Amino acid sequence: MSNEVDAKTARERAKAIAEQRRAERRNRKRRCVVCGVEESDKTPLTAHPEGIGPACKDEVTCQARRAASGR
Numbered sequence: 001m002s003n004e005v006d007a008k009t010a011r012e013r014a015k016a017i018a019e020q021r022r023a024e025r026r027n028r029k030r031r032c033v034v035c036g037v038e039e040s041d042k043t044p045l046t047a048h049p050e051g052i053g054p055a056c057k058d059e060v061t062c063q064a065r066r067a068a069s070g071r
Contacts, residue, residue, distance in 0.1 A: 030054045035065040 048055035056062035
């Protein structure tokens with residue numbers, strides 16, 4: 001009986017951990033691969049033309065931010 005209780009507790013704990021990780025993934029802010037700024041209403045991100053990840057929608061502003069940060 002003890003093994004069944006331990007197995008059930010372990011499954012429930014694994015489910016809770018998995019749900020927590022899913023929630024963290026949903027709430028994580030994306031970052032631009034070019035300048036590193038976080039996604040917001042002012043800086044919406046789109047797919048990078050070369051397919052390397054999310055990038056700023058306004059390419060000119062993104063390049064200016066990158067130059068200013070000295071990356």
